[in-house]
Amino acid sequence: MSTPTKVRLELGARADAVDFRDAKYQPSLGEVPATLPPERFLEVACPVLDQGLQMACTGYALATVANFLLRSRARTSGRIPEDVSPEMLYAMARRYDEYPGTNHQGSSIRGAVKGWHRHGVCSKRAWDNETCDGTNYGTLGVLTRARSEDAGQRPLGAYFRVQVDDVSALHGALSEVGCLIAVLSTHDGWFDLLPEDQAGAPPNPLLATLRDMAAAAPGKPPIGPEGAKARSVEPRKGLIPYPAPDTLKLGMHAVAVIGYDADGVWIQNSLGPRWGRGGIARLTWDDWLDNAQDAWVLRLGAPIKVGQARAKSTAGQSANRNAAKDYNDIRPHIIPIGVDGRLQEHGTFATTTRDVASILRDEFRMQTEAWQRRRLLFIVSSGIYPVDHTVHKVVELRDVFIAQEVYPILVLWNGGFADRLAGILRAGWQTRQPPPGAQLAADQSDDRIDGSLESLCRRMGGWVEWEHVKRMAERTVQKKGAMAETLAQLSRAFAFSEADHWPFDVHLVGESSAAWIIGHMVAEITRAKADGGPERRVASATLCGPACTMAFFKQTILPALDNGRLDRCSLVTLADALEQVDGFAGLYRGSLLWLISSALEEAQRIPPAVTGTPMAGLSRHIEADPEVMAVFQRASPDQPARAEWVSLDRGDFSSGAGQLHGRLLQGSQVHNLLDRVLNANIGVPVPGR
Known part of the structure; x- marks a missing residue:
């Protein structure tokens, strides 16, 4: 006798990846009822x-839990x-689950819960009323300002993992809260609770799909209502049979767990009210213990008023509170780049x-509608130093920029x-340290030590790391790259502004390896249009300690x-x-940029040579290049300079101590940046100056 073909249908849940940081639910010594x-x-x-x-069951199951918690809290008010929106919960789940990207479908509970904890959850009305295809799960939903502000009214407070094989913990969590969310491996018994199609009603799409799959699997036992009849199952009783034939797999599925008794646990599904007993069913304890994968118990948070009377949750903040004081205000000013060069x-x-x-189309226009002159400033992070501090600085300085009619967008990368x-x-x-007690050679000059460090850095992986930074910068402007997508949207914004007589200027600024982006x-925006369309311009580009080669600078910036x-x-x-003497890593005397020039670019410095590859951010290389120096010397009383070179000494910094590379966009230098963008001496106080 041949073995029946096994068929698999996914409903969208994924098991949580193991993470020992999960907070585990600990049951109290309070009495639990014998049945719930x-x-x-x-x-x-x-x-x-x-x-x-x-394949959005995690969003739908979590929405069921959220609806229960919110309705339970509101019972005393009679309102x-x-x-809540299951679509928003699912969209946020895919941001935070352990399976990055959006090309896959489905998500984990942990991802969904993190999404609620970080952003709150908006009402179904608020999500559906926005101009957004909430059913298109091929891309993430857009968390607009209106949605985000509405979601802040429904924060998540605490959440704990419940050990699925700890029955006492399950009893305690359910009796304390009333429901929890779980992911289970499913089987044929779940299909037995599907109803027959009603005369005159549209066919159940899930049932139709199951029948099509069954037709493609000869010799398979009947499923759905036919299987229920063959196995004498009464769907309206809501009892999921177990063990089941198990020849048709649904994969994993998320549900709300709503009660228990001596025979099993009760669940509410998201397959409509005609499934099981009005949408609910009972799993046997054997079924639960064999197939439950993950379970979480949650408690609501309480909205609070912060700042300009905007209700939000402290839990709704970003993971790094220094990185985003207020998601609603900061989100429209950040574009992150992923490790593949695409949008994160x-x-x-x-x-x-x-x-x-x-x-670019909505937030920028809304913020700048009444401005006399609209300025869009892209601040590209260094790509070298950790991004947290950069984000914090933009948060701190956002209001300063806005007050001067400059709309900042921070591009985060690598x-x-x-x-x-x-x-x-x-x-x-x-690896170069002598063994204990060995006599040191006397001829180890600082320059020879630096030369050894440069050689070690290049050979032990530094060159590979630096090539990765440059390749990633290049990928951002290639097809489907983050900046290619951004520039395409910027081009559309230009077109809209011309049609509406709503002009704006584009300014670019960045430090270190941001120069590559x-x-x-600059090259892409200012490229001559083959179709004869209107020329695009860049109002200003400010490069602070640019870690790009002089050849790249002359290839991209000078032509524009x-x-x-x-x-x-x-x-x-x-x-x-x-x-x-800026120092790097507590070992190398020179700056990080000096190390890149000497060790990580194509022309390596070989002592006793003084320098390596010419870099656009090194003063001596600028002075040594007649073509570049000619650009900076074109100013005259009748024609102000369109190119300026500013060489900073230690006295130009608010604090003279510490490494200076990485601080070229801080303190008083931010004030100078605003001067350049505005092309005027504004004299505005800058935080941290």
Whole structure:
């Protein structure tokens, strides 16, 4: 006898990846009832949701839990709260689950719960009323300002993992809260509770799909209503048979657990009210213990008023409170780049092309409607230093920029290169240490030590790390790259502004390796249009300690200056004497930029040579290049300079101590940046100056 073919149908849940940081639910010594019948849950009249064939069960199950908690809280007031949006919960789940990206479907409970904890959950009305295809799960939903503010009214307070094989913990969590969310492996018995199609009603899409799959699997036992009849199952009793034939797999599925008794646990599903006993059913304890994967118990948070009377949850803040005081205010000012050079679609500031379009078309216009002159400033992070501090600075300075009619957008990418390079340098230096008690050679000059460190850094992986930074910068402007998508949306914004007689200026600024991205942006924005369309211009580009080669600078920035499509360019560098003593990793005398020039670019410095590859951010290389120096010397009384080079000494910094690279966009330098963007001396106080 041949074995029946097994068929698998996914409903969208994924098991949580193991994470020992999860807070575990600890049951109290309070008495638990012998049974917790589903009627207690049903008293609050939560709607039975129907996900159809969407693989969004985590969002729907969590919405059921949220609706129960909100309705339970509101019972004393007599007011029925609005139902929450399962689509938002699912969209946020895919930002935070352990499976980054949006090309897959389904999500984990942990991801869904994190999404609620970080952002709150908006009402179904608020999500559906926005101009957004909430059913398109091929891309993330757009968390607009209106949705985010509405979601802040429904914060999540605490959440704990419940050990699925700890029956006492399950009893305690259910008796304490009333419901929890769980993911289970499902089987044929779940299908036995599907109803027959009603005469004159549209066919059940899930049942139709099951029948099509059954037809493709000859020899398989009957499923759905036919299987229930063959196995004498009464769907209306809501008892899921177990063990079942198990020849048709649904994969994993998320549900709300709503009660228990001696025979099993009661669940509310998201397959519509005609499944099981009005949308609920009971799993046997054997079924639960064999198939339950994850379970979480949750408690609501309480909205509080912060700042301008805007209700929000302290739990609704981003993971790093220094990085985002207020998600609603900061979100429209951040575009993150993922490790593949594409838009980062995972995490607190997850961004899709639609999000970028919303920022450039809606948020920017709304903020600047009454401005006399609209300025859009892209601040590209260094790509070398950790991004947290950069985000914090933009948060701190946002109001300063806005007050001067400058709309800042922070482009975050590839932080941490400096830390990785420092680790390589220290590890390499350890290999050169003498054994204990050995006599040291007397001829170890500082220059010879630096030369050894440069060679070690290049050979032990530093060159590979730096090439990765440059390749990633290039990928951002290639097809489907983050900046390619951003520039495409910027081009559309230009077109809209011309049609509506609503002009704006574009300014670019960045430090260190951000120069690789800014150079590509300048070249792309100012590229002559083959179709004869209107020329695009960049009002200003400010490069602080640019870690790009001089050849790249002359290939991308200088042509735009020459053809007039880049109005102004500023180079901000450290004085040559400072570059040589800025220090890096506590070992190398020179600056990080000096190390890149000497060890990580194509032309490596070979002692006794003084320098390596010419870099646009090193003063001595600027002075040594006649073509570049000619650009900075074109100013005359009748024609102000369109290019300026500012060489900073230690006295130009608010604090003279510590490494200066990485501080070229802080304190008083931010004030100078605003001067350049506004092309005027504004004299505005800057935080931290």
